[in-house]
Structure formats: C-alpha cells, structure tokens
Amino acid sequence: MSKNIINFIATIILAFVLSFFMPWWSVMVVGFATSLFIPLEKRAVFFMPFLAILVFWFVYSLILSGSNDFTLAKRIAILLPLGGSSFLLMLVTGVIGGLAAGIAAVFGKQLSLVLKKS
Amino acid sequence: MKYIKLILSFVLTIAIFYALNTKFGSIPPIGKFLNPYSGVWQNETDESISGEILIPELKDQVTVHYDAELIPHVFAQNEIDLYRAQGYITAKHRLWQMEFQTYAAAGRLSEVIGEKALNYDRQERRRGMGYGAEQALLKMKEDEQTTLFVQAYSDGVNSYINQLNPQNLPVEYKLLDYKPEAWSPKKTALLLMYMTKMLAGGDEDIENTNALRLFGKERFDLLFPDFFDITEPIIPKETDWSYIDVPQTPTPNSKPVLDSIAETIDKPDPNYGSNNWAISPQKSATGNAILANDPHLGLNLPSIWFVMQLSTPNHNAFGATLPGALAVISGFNQYIAWGETNATRDVIDWYKIEFNKEGNQYKYDGKWKNVTYRIEEIKIKGKESYKDSIRYTHHGPVVYDKNFKSDNEKTGYAMKWIGHIGGNNQKTFIDLNKAKEYSDYLKAISNYTAPAQNFVFASTKGEIALWVQGKLPNKWEDQGKFIMDGSKPENDWQSFIPQKFNAHTLNPKRGFVSSANQHPVDEAYPYFVYNDGYETYRNRVINNFLESKDEISIEDFKDLHNNNYNLKAAELVPYMLKAMNIKNFTTEEKVIFDGIENWQYNNDMEEVGPSIWNAWWNVLYDMVWDEFDVEATAIDAPFTYQTIYLLKTKGDDAFMDIVGTEKVETAKDLFNLSFSKAVKNLNEWKTVNGDLNWVNYKGTFAGHLLQALPAFSRFDIPIGGGKNIVNATAENWGPSWRMIVEMTSPPTALGIYPGGQSGNPGSKYYDNFIDDWAAGKYHSLNFLQSNTATEVIIGTQTLTPSN
Numbered sequence: 061m062s063k064n065i066i067n068f069i070a071t072i073i074l075a076f077v078l079s080f081f082m083p084w085w086s087v088m089v090v091g092f093a094t095s096l097f098i099p100l101e102k103r104a105v106f107f108m109p110f111l112a113i114l115v116f117w118f119v120y121s122l123i124l125s126g127s128n129d130f131t132l133a134k135r136i137a138i139l140l141p142l143g144g145s146s147f148l149l150m151l152v153t154g155v156i157g158g159l160a161a162g163i164a165a166v167f168g169k170q171l172s173l174v175l176k177k178s
Numbered sequence: 179m180k181y182i183k184l185i186l187s188f189v190l191t192i193a194i195f196y197a198l199n200t201k202f203g204s205i206p207p208i209g210k211f212l213n214p215y216s217g218v219w220q221n222e223t224d225e226s227i228s229g230e231i232l233i234p235e236l237k238d239q240v241t242v243h244y245d246a247e248l249i250p251h252v253f254a255q256n257e258i259d260l261y262r263a264q265g266y267i268t269a270k271h272r273l274w275q276m277e278f279q280t281y282a283a284a285g286r287l288s289e290v291i292g293e294k295a296l297n298y299d300r301q302e303r304r305r306g307m308g309y310g311a312e313q314a315l316l317k318m319k320e321d322e323q324t325t326l327f328v329q330a331y332s333d334g335v336n337s338y339i340n341q342l343n344p345q346n347l348p349v350e351y352k353l354l355d356y357k358p359e360a361w362s363p364k365k366t367a368l369l370l371m372y373m374t375k376m377l378a379g380g381d382e383d384i385e386n387t388n389a390l391r392l393f394g395k396e397r398f399d400l401l402f403p404d405f406f407d408i409t410e411p412i413i414p415k416e417t418d419w420s421y422i423d424v425p426q427t428p429t430p431n432s433k434p435v436l437d438s439i440a441e442t443i444d445k446p447d448p449n450y451g452s453n454n455w456a457i458s459p460q461k462s463a464t465g466n467a468i469l470a471n472d473p474h475l476g477l478n479l480p481s482i483w484f485v486m487q488l489s490t491p492n493h494n495a496f497g498a499t500l501p502g503a504l505a506v507i508s509g510f511n512q513y514i515a516w517g518e519t520n521a522t523r524d525v526i527d528w529y530k531i532e533f534n535k536e537g538n539q540y541k542y543d544g545k546w547k548n549v550t551y552r553i554e555e556i557k558i559k560g561k562e563s564y565k566d567s568i569r570y571t572h573h574g575p576v577v578y579d580k581n582f583k584s585d586n587e588k589t590g591y592a593m594k595w596i597g598h599i600g601g602n603n604q605k606t607f608i609d610l611n612k613a614k615e616y617s618d619y620l621k622a623i624s625n626y627t628a629p630a631q632n633f634v635f636a637s638t639k640g641e642i643a644l645w646v647q648g649k650l651p652n653k654w655e656d657q658g659k660f661i662m663d664g665s666k667p668e669n670d671w672q673s674f675i676p677q678k679f680n681a682h683t684l685n686p687k688r689g690f691v692s693s694a695n696q697h698p699v700d701e702a703y704p705y706f707v708y709n710d711g712y713e714t715y716r717n718r719v720i721n722n723f724l725e726s727k728d729e730i731s732i733e734d735f736k737d738l739h740n741n742n743y744n745l746k747a748a749e750l751v752p753y754m755l756k757a758m759n760i761k762n763f764t765t766e767e768k769v770i771f772d773g774i775e776n777w778q779y780n781n782d783m784e785e786v787g788p789s790i791w792n793a794w795w796n797v798l799y800d801m802v803w804d805e806f807d808v809e810a811t812a813i814d815a816p817f818t819y820q821t822i823y824l825l826k827t828k829g830d831d832a833f834m835d836i837v838g839t840e841k842v843e844t845a846k847d848l849f850n851l852s853f854s855k856a857v858k859n860l861n862e863w864k865t866v867n868g869d870l871n872w873v874n875y876k877g878t879f880a881g882h883l884l885q886a887l888p889a890f891s892r893f894d895i896p897i898g899g900g901k902n903i904v905n906a907t908a909e910n911w912g913p914s915w916r917m918i919v920e921m922t923s924p925p926t927a928l929g930i931y932p933g934g935q936s937g938n939p940g941s942k943y944y945d946n947f948i949d950d951w952a953a954g955k956y957h958s959l960n961f962l963q964s965n966t967a968t969e970v971i972i973g974t975q976t977l978t979p980s981n
Contacts, residue, residue, distance in 0.1 A: 087213075120215075
C-alpha cells in the first residue's frame with residue numbers, strides 16, 4: 061500500500077475516533093498528527109488529509125441528513141446561501157473540514173522537517 | 179527558509195482555526211456550525227419520543243404519550259410533577275423560542291444579536307418590562323401553590339437544559355453562537371409580560387392629544403366618538419346593570435395637557451385580535467353546548483402555541499399552551515371548555531411630569547416628591563454594556579425625557595400601565611385547568627388582572643358564559659384619553675371597577691355568547707368605556723350567523739371560522755361604485771372597475787376583488803386623512819369604521835378636501851381620484867409580481883422568530899380571509915389556534931394551528947399543520963381518559979425520578 065493511501069485511511073480512522081471526544085477542530089489535530097507520523101511528499105501533504113476529511117465529513121453528513129429526507133439541509137442551504145441544494149451544502153461541509161485538516165497537515169510537515177534537521 | 183515556511187504554515191493554521199471558529203456578522207462560525215459531529219447536521223432529526231428519561235426531584239413516574247401530531251399527553255401523579263414535566267417537555271420541543279421570547283420581553287436581544295437590537299432593548303426597558311415582571315413575580319410568590327408550581331416548571335426546563343450537549347443544542351443557538359441560560363420563575367413572569375405588552379400595550383393618548391391640539395374638541399369628537407352610530411357589544415344590549423351600586427368616579431374637570439411629542443414607542447400591532455363564541459344546548463344540533471376560540475396573533479415559526487394534554491388523577495386538561503407559561507391557556511377538561519379574546523380597554527395613561535432642577539424630584543400635590551432610579555444595564559454582544567438610568571414616579575416609569583425621544587430638561591412623561599401593577603395571572607390558568615363548573619371558572623378568573631380578556635365558557639352541563647375580565651380602572655369621564663397633568667392627584671387612577679361589576683353574561687336568552695374584540699358594552703354600562711380601537715366587523719358577521727340559525731352544528735362552526743365575508747368592503751364599495759363618475763375611464767380603469775363590480779365581497783383566494791379593494795382603500799384612507807400627515811408629530815388617523823361613516827354621511831366635510839390642491843374635493847371626488855391611483859398601483863404591482871388574485875396579492879407567510887429568516891419560514895401560504903374578516907388571516911397574522919369543543923362527556927374537540935409541535939426546523943413536525951390549517955381543516959384532539967396508550971399513540975416516553 062502506498063503511503064498516500066495509508067495516510068488517507070489513517071486520517072479517516074483517527075478523525076472518526078477523535079470525533080467522540082473533541083470539537084470540530086479535532087480534524088486539525090488529525091491532519092497535524094498524520095503528517096508527523098505518516099509523512100507525505102509535495103502536494104499530497106495537503107491533498108491527502110484534505111480529501112480524507114472531505115470524504116469523511118461529506119459521507120457523515122449524508123448519512124445524518126439522508127435518514128431525515130434532507131429536511132434541515134435544504135433549509136440551511138437557503139440560509140448560507142447555496143440555492144437550497146443539500147448536495148452543495150455537504151460538499152461545502154467537506155471542503156471546510158478538508159481545508160482545516162490539510163492546512164494543519166502542512167504545518168505538521170513543516171514542523172517534522174525542522175525537527176528532523178535538528 | 180524552512181523556518182519561514184514553518185512560521186507561515188503555523189500562522190495559516192491559526193488563521194484557518196480562527197476563521198472557522200468565529201462568527202462574522204450574520205455568518206455563523208462555519209466550522210463549528212457545519213461539522214457533522216456537533217454542527218447543524220446533528221439537528222437533522224425528529225425528536226425522540228420513546229424510552230426513559232431520568233429527571234431529578236420528580237416524586238413519581240410521569241408518562242408522556244405522543245400521538246401522530248406530536249402532541250404530548252402527559253400523565254403525572256400530582257400537580258408538582260405535572261408542571262415539572264410540562265417544563266421539561268416544552269423545553270424539549272421549544273427551548274430556543276421560549277428563551278428568545280423572554281429575552282425579547284426583557285429587552286435583552288442585544289446580548290444575542292448585537293448592537294442592532296439596542297434601540298429595541300432601550301425601548302423595552304423604558305416601557306418597564308422587567309419592572310412589571312418583577313411586580314408580577316412578587317404577586318405570584320404571595321401564593322404558595324403558584325410558587326411551587328412555577329418553580330417546578332422552571333426546574334423541569336433546567337433539567338432539559340442540563341441534559342443538552344453541543345450536539346443537540348437547538349439550531350438557532352448554533353447559528354447565533356450562544357448557549358441557553360438557566361430558566362427561572364422570572365422568565366415565566368417575563369413571558370406573561372410579553373403577552374401583556376402584545377395585547378394590552380397599546381394606547382393613543384399622545385396621538386389623541388396631538389389631534390385635539392390641532393383640530394379642537396368639536397372636530398376631535400366627530401372623528402373619534404366614544405361609541406360609533408352602531409354598537410353590537412360583547413355583553414348583550416338588553417343587560418340590566420341596575421345591580422351595580424358603585425358609581426363611576428366623578429369628573430374633576432381636569433384639563434388635558436396639550437403637549438406635542440414627535441415620536442412614541444412602538445405599539446403592538448393593533449390588528450391582533452381574536453374570535454370566540456359558544457352556543458347553548460338549545461341552539462346546538464346535537465343538544466350539547468359547543469365552544470370555539472381562535473386567537474389572532476402573529477403567524478410565526480415556531481408557533482406561539484404548543485398543544486398538550488396535562489393530567490393528574492384529579493384533573494385532565496387539554497389545549498393550547500404558551501411555551502414558558504404553565505397549564506393550558508385555551509382548551510378544555512372533562513367538564514368545561516374555555517377560550518380567550520383580547521378585551522381592549524384603556525389601561526395605559528400618560529402623565530406630564532415636572533422635575534426640579536436636579537431632576538430627582540417631581541411636583542405632586544403642591545409638593546416635591548422623590549423619584550426612584552432604576553439602572554438598566556443592556557449587555558451588547560461584542561461591545562461594552564449600555565446603561566440607562568430610568569426615573570420612576572408613583573405613576574410609573576418616566577419613559578420620555580431628555581434621554582429618550584424628548585429634549586426638554588425639566589419635563590418628562592410617565593407611563594401608568596396595568597402591566598406594572600403585577601398580578602398572579604398564572605394562577606388563573608392553573609385553576610381553570612381544574613375547574614369543574616361555572617363557579618370554579620368564575621373563581622379562577624376573578625383575580626386575573628392583565629391583559630384583560632373575554633373569557634368564554636361552556637360546560638358539559640350546558641351552561642355558557644362570557645366575562646370581560648381584567649383589573650380595570652374606574653375612570654372619570656374622558657380620563658386618560660389625553661396626556662394628563664401628573665402633579666394633580668385627581669388625575670391618578672382613583673380606584674378599580676369591583677371585579678363582580680365587570681361586564682359579563684351567563685346563559686343569555688339568545689342562546690349564544692360571542693366576542694370579537696368589539697365594544698364590551700353599550701352606553702348603558704355605568705362605567706367609562708370609550709372606543710379604544712374596537713373591532714366593528716367580525717362581531718357583526720359572527721352574531722348574524724349565530725342568530726340566523728336555530729340549530730348549529732360543528733360544520734357550521736368550521737364554516738364560521740373560515741368565513742371570508744368582507745363586511746367592511748360591502749358597506750362602502752356599492753356606495754362608491756354608484757357615486758363615481760365612470761364616463762372618462764381609461765381601458766385599464768375599466769378592467770379594474772369590472773373586477774370589483776363583479777365581486778361578491780368574499781375574500782376568497784382566487785378573487786381579484788379583495789386585491790382591488792385593498793389597494794383602493796389604502797389610497798382612499800390616506801387621501802381622506804391627509805390632514806394627519808403632520809411632520810414630527812405622533813398622530814393617528816381615525817378608525818376605519820368612522821372613516822367609512824363620514825365618507826357616506828358627511829361627504830362634503832372639510833376633511834374630505836385634499837389640502838395640497840386648489841380645488842375643494844368632496845368624498846365623491848376622492849372616490850375617483852383614489853380609484854385612478856389604485857389602478858396605477860395595482861398595475862405596477864402586477865408587472866412585478868404577477869397575477870392580482872387575492873392569495874397572490876396578500877402573500878400570507880409564517881415567519882421565523884428571527885426576523886422571518888427565509889430558510890426557516892413558510893411563504894405564500896394558500897389561504898383567503900384578511901383584516902376585519904372572521905377568517906382574519908392577513909399577511910402575517912391570523913387565527914393562530916383554531917379550536918372547536920363539543921361539550922359531550924367527556925368533551926370532543928378539534929384543533930389546529932399554523933405551525934407544528936416541533937421547534938426544530940429539521941423536524942417534519944416543524945410546520946406540518948400549515949397546509950391543513952390553510953385549507954380550513956381540523957385535527958381531532960385525542961383526549962385520552964386514562965394513562966393507556968391507545969391506537970392513536972405512536973410513542974411513549976417515561977420520565978423517571980433519578981433520586
């Protein structure tokens with residue numbers, strides 16, 4: 061298995077576990093931690109945790125919302141405003157989680173590079 | 179380079195955290211708000227209605243059966259448990275609303291939504307809302323039982339709040355990024371003040387004073403008569419008042435103070451009103467008395483009402499409750515049914531106050547009297563608090579002074595309001611829930627102070643009654659119509675009308691009782707009552723309907739609730755159509771003229787007549803009363819009924835003239851002029867919004883309590899009716915709860931309201947009643963006679979003592 065896939069899977073698993081104990085920014089902790097312990101290279105540093113959390117949050121909200129006919133999602137997608145599209149709202153949710161995780165991962169990577177050198 | 183990258187990425191990490199965790203303007207903290215673990219996705223669910231919940235301090239188990247409408251049927255072993263459970267269950271479905279309404283009542287909205295609410299909050303503090311709630315709380319505390327129950331309710335709400343975690347916080351808290359605070363008996367008092375303000379918070383004293391100053395006494399009396407030429411009062415005209423042996427307060431010949439104020443505090447919507455009626459067994463198709471109630475209030479989501487069944491082994495009540503207050507407000511039990519309409523009466527008066535140089539004393543009875551200060555601290559989200567120091571006289575708070583809507587250093591205007599006097603109005607409803615017969619009902623309502631209500635009553639024994647109940651000042655003739663001199667003791671309220679002399683009727687000969695916010699009594703009633711904005715149309719349609727039939731059925735009741743007859747238009751339009759000059763009409767005018775000529779005066783959805791009438795009347799009314807368009811002066815134009823009366827009987831009066839033109843206009847000129855202008859307005863509206871049919875033109879909506887946030891509101895509700903119509907559904911107010919109770923043993927009832935039991939916009943129960951309500955349908959209220967889940971029950975939850 062490539063490191064990318066390992067990082068992807070580990071990010072999701074860790075994010076899932078931490079979601080039980082920590083607020084939303086646990087995804088930043090996850091992005092940071094996985095990039096320290098499962099270091100990736102180049103763009104993957106950002107994109108693997110980004111994609112992992114995007115998928116995780118997208119699917120998680122899909123499961124919650126889908127079992128309730130997207131009643132609230134449709135309303136929130138008017139509020140934000142996303143034209144009432146619950147799909148777009150799930151995508152935005154995923155992107156936001158992904159961004160937070162990805163940026164924290166870049167920080168983790170930079171830190172690991174500094175630590176390695178010293 | 180590596181260090182620079184490290185620092186950059188660190189800064190970026192902190193920045194993204196801050197950006198996603200902070201509220202910017204009206205945008206919620208987006209990471210907190212949208213994450214699937216604790217954000218709004220967790221609200222994407224119906225409420226749980228099964229299982230066991232541990233509640234501290236319960237004495238016994240409480241069972242809550244839910245039916246398919248999500249109406250909770252609560253079975254407790256004693257009243258303290260019952261009200262604890264009511265608090266818990268209400269909070270479970272309506273927590274955000276109940277708290278938000280008390281914030282609004284207390285003038286604390288700035289804490290939640292920031293500085294933009296500051297002017298509103300200042301006004302509510304000046305109005306003395308918090309002061310009034312404290313007075314009410316003192317009165318409640320004088321009664322041991324009320325104290326216990328209100329505390330139990332409060333603890334019940336708090337049990338729910340304590341069980342909340344970030345996941346299941348109602349969605350509005352997540353949106354505005356704040357948390358609920360603990361509930362307290364004071365919040366219940368504030369909720370009752372909120373209702374008092376809504377229903378007894380209006381007056382025209384300052385506006386009347388300006389009108390009197392500008393037009394003189396004779397003209398004022400023509401425009402604002404105490405009684406119109408016709409009166410169809412709530413208490414039948416033939417009532418014999420000779421038993422009243424306490425006279426009206428003698429007139430001291432005191433002169434009004436002809437001061438001018440530019441702007442007054444907001445008044446509640448004068449269109450809030452209601453209908454209720456009951457028929458005796460003799461008039462009933464089934465031989466049982468039947469009662470109906472439909473309070474007309476703002477159409478909001480979550481709805482102002484929450485329907486519940488509340489029972490102990492000793493009583494069993496069912497009906498509409500107000501989230502935040504105890505017991506059923508409009509409903510029934512095994513023996514009686516009751517409902518309310520607002521009983522408008524002038525219970526706000528204004529006194530001019532003359533201060534000393536320091537502003538800490540005011541003139542009264544030739545002496546200087548000390549003011550007391552009440553410091554109001556308004557907390558503002560993200561800003562420093564605003565402090566307002568409000569002076570209180572023995573009349574009440576000095577609302578207008580140099581710090582608020584006035585600039586005179588040495589004078590101010592103090593408000594005397596029944597809402598500041600306090601009263602244990604909660605007890606009335608707790609006792610009504612347990613009442614078994616007329617005498618219990620009478621005892622329950624007799625201590626009720628405000629907002630004065632027309633309490634309709636019917637019993638399984640076949641009795642019907644109606645009391646105009648409230649604590650009502652016994653005023654001298656004309657007292658409080660205008661601003662009074664606050665330094666003269668004779669201008670104070672001298673006494674109250676003894677409760678037993680409040681107007682009422684029991685089993686009247688005509689076989690029905692009814693009220694629709696009209697005049698409570700005619701001139702024969704021995705106390706001073708004057709037209710304070712009484713309704714003059716719905717009452718006549720209702721009474722005509724009830725008089726015209728010998729045997730009235732439940733179907734007739736439904737028809738009457740949904741009656742769209744526009745008596746107001748019917749009293750003026752034919753007169754105008756006949757009087758107008760139609761020779762020189764343009765084609766556009768001809769089309770609109772035909773539209774209204776063919777109208778049968780029903781405000782049905784697909785008619786264009788009501789739209790034309792509405793547009794026309796608005797223009798005409800403003801044209802008639804152009805004299806009232808005075809800059810920087812608080813003034814109200816005369817009431818609709820008197821306007822129509824003058825148009826038809828005094829068409830050449832000087833008021834009909836348009837001041838800005840050289841020609842001298844009469845009513846007939848105004849008909850044509852206003853019609854042409856209305857046609858233009860209508861065609862402009864049509865270009866932008868499409869079809870002129872009434873449902874489209876009216877655009878009824880139920881707006882979310884947060885300024886009708888579109889995402890959580892319902893627009894374009896398909897329903898007819900309108901202002902001054904029995905089906906009083908206007909743009910944003912209307913029959914907020916329709917109830918019909920047949921006094922079988924036990925009673926059989928129907929009820930519906932424009933909303934849903936859940937306060938969660940993510941629940942299918944959030945607005946699921948609206949379509950049936952709009953269609954004039956009703957839901958059967960499943961009045962369970964014992965703590966057994968019948969086939970109508972879809973879930974049962976047990977509240978169990980945790981200690």
